[in-house]
Each structure stands twice: as structure tokens, then as C-alpha cells.
Amino acid sequence: MELVYDGEINVKCAGIKLVFMIIDALSPEVKACRITILFIELLASINEEVLKVISSQIGLIVFKVKRIYWFFRDLIYSWKPI
Amino acid sequence: MKKNTNYLSSILSNFKEYGISKLEEIRKNFSYNLPAILSVIDPKQFDAFKSIYLNHLLIEKNLEIRQTALAGLHEILKLIGWEECHKVFKDVMKTLFKETNFVLIKKLVEQINEILEAFYDEEVWGNEEYVIF
Numbered sequence: 001m002e003l004v005y006d007g008e009i010n011v012k013c014a015g016i017k018l019v020f021m022i023i024d025a026l027s028p029e030v031k032a033c034r035i036t037i038l039f040i041e042l043l044a045s046i047n048e049e050v051l052k053v054i055s056s057q058i059g060l061i062v063f064k065v066k067r068i069y070w071f072f073r074d075l076i077y078s079w080k081p082i
Numbered sequence: 083m084k085k086n087t088n089y090l091s092s093i094l095s096n097f098k099e100y101g102i103s104k105l106e107e108i109r110k111n112f113s114y115n116l117p118a119i120l121s122v123i124d125p126k127q128f129d130a131f132k133s134i135y136l137n138h139l140l141i142e143k144n145l146e147i148r149q150t151a152l153a154g155l156h157e158i159l160k161l162i163g164w165e166e167c168h169k170v171f172k173d174v175m176k177t178l179f180k181e182t183n184f185v186l187i188k189k190l191v192e193q194i195n196e197i198l199e200a201f202y203d204e205e206v207w208g209n210e211e212y213v214i215f
Binding site for chain 2: 040043044048051052055056058059060062063066
């Protein structure tokens with residue numbers, strides 16, 4: 001995740017690609033808390049290189065983020081107190 | 083629920099901006115990703131992107147962007163359903179068939195079967211002979 005916030009733009013772009021590539025392997029905590037926020041942050045980015053990366057992957061990213069959202073939503077709704 | 087709606091509209095408005103970006107690569111990415119976005123979010127949202135997409139398909143000066151828009155045409159037609167196909171794309175198809183650029187015509191011919199299928203609804207037209215265009 002640190003790569004995504006790297007000051008060097010090439011590293012940042014590589015980090016963004018990497019994070020969404022390995023998203024399925026991330027821990028549930030990272031998925032739930034950080035990925036959605038990161039995605040929204042990146043969408044609002046004004047850096048051209050970041051925009052190029054995000055715009056090229058956005059179909060896949062939205063697909064994966066939506067899957068995470070539904071997973072946690074189902075988990076929350078199916079949760080019952082013991 | 084409200085939070086989710088805001089989240090969705092934020093994605094949609096940002097994605098829409100890609101379609102009118104001054105950078106050709108980003109505009110191309112918009113057309114490339116539009117079918118995926120529609121299938122993940124909701125094909126009914128096509129209305130919001132219609133004018134930008136048609137602009138890429140018919141008017142855009144960059145050939146690569148037009149090619150990309152055309153490559154995803156059959157997927158978009160399938161997603162929006164035959165009713166919308168007839169309403170929006172009938173005239174678009176007529177214009178595309180008059181296209182003189184060989185690369186674009188080739189791309190169009192490659193997917194003509196799928197395009198025609200999208201315009202055809204078995205339940206409505208049944209076995210009757212129906213002229214699409």
C-alpha cells in the first residue's frame with residue numbers, strides 16, 4: 001500500500017496497478033477499510049499519469065470494488081448476535 | 083443506502099469526465115471500459131454516457147478512439163437491450179454503414195453478427211420476417 005502513496009509518480013502508478021491486481025489476496029481488513037477509500041481518492045486525482053492508469057483499469061477496478069462491497073454488505077446483513 | 087448512492091454517482095461522474103478529457107489516451111480508455119462499467123453498475127446508466135460514446139463512435143477525429151468505441155459496440159448493444167438499440171442505434175448504424183474508412187468498416191464487419199443479434203428479439207419478432215434497417 002505504501003507504493004500507492006510514493007512521491008515518485010512511476011512508482012505510484014506501478015503501486016496502483018499492483019494493488020488492484022492483487023486485491024483478492026489482500027486481508028479482509030485492508031479490503032474493507034482501505035481499498036474503497038483509496039479508490040475514491042484516486043478517482044479524484046488530478047495527476048495525468050495517475051488518471052491514465054486509473055482510466056485504463058477502471059472497468060476491472062469497479063468490478064472488484066463492487067464485489068468487495070457486496071461481500072461485506074452480505075456479511076453485515078447475515079451477522080446475528082450470539 | 084445514501085452513502086452507497088453517493089459513492090456510485092462519484093464513480094459515474096468521474097468516469098464521464100474521462101470521456102471528455104483533453105488527453106486522447108484517457109478518452110480511449112473511456113470507450114474501452116464503458117461496456118465493463120455498464121455491466122458492473124447498471125446498463126440503464128447508458129443514458130448518462132450516450133452522447134459522449136456516440137461522439138467517440140461517429141465524430142471523434144482520433145481514429146484509434148473511434149476504433150476502440152466501435153470494438154465495444156456489440157457489447158454495449160447487448161447490454162442495453164433491443165428496445166434501446168432500435169431507439170438510439172438504428173440511425174447510428176445507418177451512418178456507420180456509410181463509413182469510408184477501411185479499418186472501421188473491417189471492425190464493423192467483424193462483429194456484424196453480434197450487432198444484428200442485439201437488434202433482434204425473438205419474443206417480439208418471432209418467426210416473422212422483419213427488416214431491421
